[in-house]
Amino acid sequence: xxxxxxxxxxxxxxxxxxxxxxxxxxxxxxxxxxxxxxxxxxxxxxxxxxxxxxxxxxxxxxxxxxxxxxxxxxxxxxxxxxxxxxxxxxxxxxxxxxxxxxxxxxxxxxxxxxxxxxxxxxxxxxxxxxxxxxxxxxxxxxxxxxxxxxxxxxxxxxxxxxxxxxxxxxxxxxxxxxxxxxxxxxxxxxxx
Numbered sequence: 001x002x003x004x005x006x007x008x009x010x011x012x013x014x015x016x017x018x019x020x021x022x023x024x025x026x027x028x029x030x031x032x033x034x035x036x037x038x039x040x041x042x043x044x045x046x047x048x049x050x051x052x053x054x055x056x057x058x059x060x061x062x063x064x065x066x067x068x069x070x071x072x073x074x075x076x077x078x079x080x081x082x083x084x085x086x087x088x089x090x091x092x093x094x095x096x097x098x099x100x101x102x103x104x105x106x107x108x109x110x111x112x113x114x115x116x117x118x119x120x121x122x123x124x125x126x127x128x129x130x131x132x133x134x135x136x137x138x139x140x141x142x143x144x145x146x147x148x149x150x151x152x153x154x155x156x157x158x159x160x161x162x163x164x165x166x167x168x169x170x171x172x173x174x175x176x177x178x179x180x181x182x183x184x185x186x187x188x189x190x191x192x
Contacts, residue, residue, distance in 0.1 A: 007049035016043065020137070020146025023051040027096075027103045028134040028150055029126040030055065031164070033182065034173030035107035040138055043145045044105055045075065047136065051147070057105035058088060058121070076102075089121050089128070096129045105136070109180040120184045123160070126153050135164065139171045158187045 011018055024030075030053075032044050048055050056076045064072050064079040072079075080088045092104060104125065108118035126133050135148035148167050153160045165182045173179050 003049040004052070007046045010042075010046045011050060014046070015143055017142075017144045018047065018050060018146050019144040020148055021150075023053045023147065024103070024132065024134050024150040026132070027054075027101055028132045029122050029129075030103050030105045030134040030136050030147070031122055032057075032105050032107045032136045032138075033109050033168055034138060034171055034176075034179040035109050036138075036173035036175040036178035039174050040107070043138055044136070047146060048103075048105070053103050054101070055103040055105050056092075058092075058107075076105075085119065085121060089124050092125050093128045096131070103134070104131070109182070115180060117183055117185050118180065120186055123153065123157065123184065123186070127155065133164075135167050137168065137171045138173050140174050140176060141170075141172045157184060161187055 032040060044057065047053075056078050058080050059072060059077045061079040061081050064077065078088065078092065096102075104122075106122040106125070108120070108122050122133070125131070132150045132152050134150040136146070137148055138145045151163065161182060161184055168182050
């Protein structure tokens with residue numbers, strides 16, 4: 001397969017090392033974090049293609065305009081209208097319930113701007129579809145990237161996010177100054 005060949009060449013020539021756990025045994029919501037640079041996209045493709053993961057990813061709507069639209073969709077992209085982000089959660093849940101089988105890559109922390117919370121769409125999608133969450137990572141300090149553990153969310157937002165925070169605590173991202181602590185607004189009202 002062409003994608004595996006491209007990823008093999010990439011990993012042979014890259015300064016980055018592919019590490020971590022193998023691909024999850026079933027489709028999951030794969031968190032890509034810390035997402036601090038657009039180069040994370042290249043790493044995500046290389047990981048998924050090397051591990052043989054059939055995936056889709058969420059990206060801002062502007063990435064899908066003009067000539068980039070067919071390319072981004074061909075690479076598994078699903079456009080997100082930031083003015084109505086909850087709509088994409090419903091669309092993804094509907095696709096999965098209709099029988100479409102894929103892993104979903106989500107970057108809940110974004111790449112730019114000063115913000116203190118992750119977007120919660122990944123959590124809602126995982127809970128509504130029953131998909132587990134896989135923790136993907138990029139760590140510039142060790143020049144490693146890959147997949148961490150896969151686990152089922154419990155519905156206790158604070159407890160689930162504590163697990164996620166513990167995993168990402170030592171991961172810096174490509175641009176460490178843009179790292180956002182894994183935290184959801186919904187944690188404030190949950191048990192924990």
